[in-house]
Amino acid sequence: MPGKHVPQRTCIGCREIRPKREMVRIVRTPDGGVEIDETGKMSGRGAYLCRRQECWDIALKKGRLQHALKTSLTDEERATLEEFAHKLPETEE
Numbered sequence: 001m002p003g004k005h006v007p008q009r010t011c012i013g014c015r016e017i018r019p020k021r022e023m024v025r026i027v028r029t030p031d032g033g034v035e036i037d038e039t040g041k042m043s044g045r046g047a048y049l050c051r052r053q054e055c056w057d058i059a060l061k062k063g064r065l066q067h068a069l070k071t072s073l074t075d076e077e078r079a080t081l082e083e084f085a086h087k088l089p090e091t092e093e
Contacts, residue, residue, distance in 0.1 A: 009048040013055025023048040056085035
């Protein structure tokens, strides 16, 4: 009997496909804000990133996050995301 289905998501930074649980979800909330969704259950449009600084840097610098969420980031939202990214490992352990 096959194992349980594991949801897969694509990182908007490196474009790797990984299990959803290994990723961090960024969500555009219904009121238009952008937040980090640690639970993966917030309502709104979501985009996924690996838990690596380099993926976050690519997503923020190249505008991939704004494109994926179909919104623009405020300076405050960008600062929050960059701060979160700096707490992550630079590359995979």
